[in-house]
Amino acid sequence: MNAKELITQARAHHRMALDEQAGKSLLAEYGITVPQSLTVKYTGEVDAAFTKLRPPVVVKIMSPDILHKSDAGGVKVGLKSAAEVKDAINAMAASPQIKAARIDGYLIEEMAPAGQEIVIGGLRDPYFGPLVMVGLGGIFVEVLRDVSFRICPITRIDAEEMIDELKGAAVLDGARGRKPASRSAIVDALLKVGGDNGLMMTHVDDISEADINPMIVSENGAVAVDARFILKSVNG
Ligand code: ADP
Ligand code: MG
Numbered sequence: 595m596n597a598k599e600l601i602t603q604a605r606a607h608h609r610m611a612l613d614e615q616a617g618k619s620l621l622a623e624y625g626i627t628v629p630q631s632l633t634v635k636y637t638g639e640v641d642a643a644f645t646k647l648r649p650p651v652v653v654k655i656m657s658p659d660i661l662h663k664s665d666a667g668g669v670k671v672g673l674k675s676a677a678e679v680k681d682a683i684n685a686m687a688a689s690p691q692i693k694a695a696r697i698d699g700y701l702i703e704e705m706a707p708a709g710q711e712i713v714i715g716g717l718r719d720p721y722f723g724p725l726v727m728v729g730l731g732g733i734f735v736e737v738l739r740d741v742s743f744r745i746c747p748i749t750r751i752d753a754e755e756m757i758d759e760l761k762g763a764a765v766l767d768g769a770r771g772r773k774p775a776s777r778s779a780i781v782d783a784l785l786k787v788g789g790d791n792g793l794m795m796t797h798v799d800d801i802s803e804a805d806i807n808p809m810i811v812s813e814n815g816a817v818a819v820d821a822r823f824i825l826k827s828v829n830g
Contacts, residue, residue, distance in 0.1 A: 617821030726788025
């Protein structure tokens, strides 16, 4: 399914957001790298799915009722066998918060290469239209609010400047034994979200908010490991 179809389908199901798998298909359509993944409904489907992926893998709960999967006990990383995947799913299914939720299934995906976590977002300002945002992951965004914004569409130079404006930008160059993160991969991803033919400009009537949190950036590239898109309501 292409982006338009995914959005139409979500609306037909009265969903205000795309599920993580649909969100990642949309990102992939714009050339943003996402992990190889499959979804299962039951542990009985795990063996077949597992053979199609390169371990270690991650399992995540898919539910329209759960926004922060980790907080709900709905993310387990570093699983090396189908048995570990099944155990993780059984443990999730037994957690109180997940029991109370509607469950679409479980996403099983490959681990991204190690790197630094950043956040890329898109939102709509009532006056300026689509905006694009970048920040460094973890405490940089959540506690320090170290983020920068631009009005879409952005150019390559805008994207470079957005990164330079971050107070923690030097972290990306590698500090305290960390490997540097590819700046050009971040610039590319920002253009794919906020550039002229990027997804915020293209889906200006459909998407009110985009959130890639995190994108894991290694020396060689960037992988969007979480994706959330809030749809614009049809009449507003
Ligand atoms: P949520 O934000 O809903 O809690 P995420 O999908 O962002 O769930 O997963 C939580 C964390 O697990 C991520 O911030 C990241 O550190 C790690 N993670 C998730 N998916 C992957 C992946 N495919 N490869 C490597 N790490 C991952
Ligand atoms: Mg996340």
